[in-house]
Amino acid sequence: EVQLVESGGGLVRPGESLILSCAASGFTFSDHSINWVRQAPGKGLEWVSSISSTSTYKHYGGSVEGRFTISRDNARNSVYLQMNSLRAEDAAVYYCARGSCIYGDCYDYWGQGTMVTVSS
Amino acid sequence: DVVMTQSPLSLPVTVGQPASISCRSSQSLLHSDGNTYLNWFQQRPGQSPRRLIYEVSNRDSGVPDRFSGSGSDTVFTLRISRVEAEDVGIYYCMQGTHWPPVTFGGGTKVEIK
Numbered sequence: 209e210v211q212l213v214e215s216g217g218g219l220v221r222p223g224e225s226l227i228l229s230c231a232a233s234g235f236t237f238s239d240h241s242i243n244w245v246r247q248a249p250g251k252g253l254e255w256v257s258s259i260s261s262t263s264t265y266k267h268y269g270g271s272v273e274g275r276f277t278i279s280r281d282n283a284r285n286s287v288y289l290q291m292n293s294l295r296a297e298d299a300a301v302y303y304c305a306r307g308s309c310i311y312g313d314c315y316d317y318w319g320q321g322t323m324v325t326v327s328s
Numbered sequence: 329d330v331v332m333t334q335s336p337l338s339l340p341v342t343v344g345q346p347a348s349i350s351c352r353s354s355q356s357l358l359h360s361d362g363n364t365y366l367n368w369f370q371q372r373p374g375q376s377p378r379r380l381i382y383e384v385s386n387r388d389s390g391v392p393d394r395f396s397g398s399g400s401d402t403v404f405t406l407r408i409s410r411v412e413a414e415d416v417g418i419y420y421c422m423q424g425t426h427w428p429p430v431t432f433g434g435g436t437k438v439e440i441k
Contacts, residue, residue, distance in 0.1 A: 243430075245377075252420065252432055252433075252434050252435045253369075253377065253420055253422075253432040253435075254432070255428070255429045255430045255431065255432070258427075258428065267427075267428040267429075268428075269428075269429050270429075303376055303377070305377075308424075309365040309367075309424030309425070309427070309430070310359070310361065310363075310365070310424075314365060314367055314379075314382055314383075314424050315367060315369075315377075315379060315422065315424070315430075316379050316382070316388070317379075318376040318377050318378070318379075319376065320376055321376055
């Protein structure tokens with residue numbers, strides 16, 4: 209069974225940093241891209257970042273470019289999102305989702321999410 | 329970035345009746361590889377998004393056949409042939425043709441009358 213489990217969320221002050229993790233199981237992790245999507249309270253879905261299967265390609269949404277860094281460790285079946293200089297508007301539930309559309313696994317599995325709160 | 333526009337915002341439906349959600353993109357979603365990367369997701373209250381439909385009209389495993397997707401180019405539709413109580417939630421369309429970024433519609437809230 210494919211599983212994605214996020215962790216690392218919590219309450220931080222504006223300007224602080226946080227690292228989110230996404231642990232995968234039930235599939236050959238190193239064959240798949242992984243994405244981060246966030247959802248602010250009561251709002252819709254916003255793509256945040258993606259990383260290709262071998263870390264060759266990394267992409268970021270405009271609102272997080274330069275502040276967030278995505279990485280992965282295929283030996284640990286995990287993806288990470290380093291979030292620096294956090295702002296109030298980064299507060300959201302962060303989901304990791306598997307896949308890349310052109311390779312046929314387009315956001316086909318999602319984790320349960322981890323909540324990030326940014327408040328002074 | 330491709331803008332995805334969904335309508336209606338809210339959709340009250342009687343159990344057993346059909347429902348239809350529209351999704352329009354600001355540019356054609358036909359990829360140069362010949363596929364159209366338009367997905368539909370369901371998000372039940374308190375849950376993560378779940379993919380229902382991929383590449384316009386392909387149902388994911390375990391998705392009831394009362395859900396169907398159609399469309400092409402810039403106009404797409406998700407239909408529920410007979411709404412059941414468990415279908416309550418927010419439905420999102422998403423394009424993966426012109427990425428980065430993938431972009432989502434604003435969502436349509438399906439509720440029971």
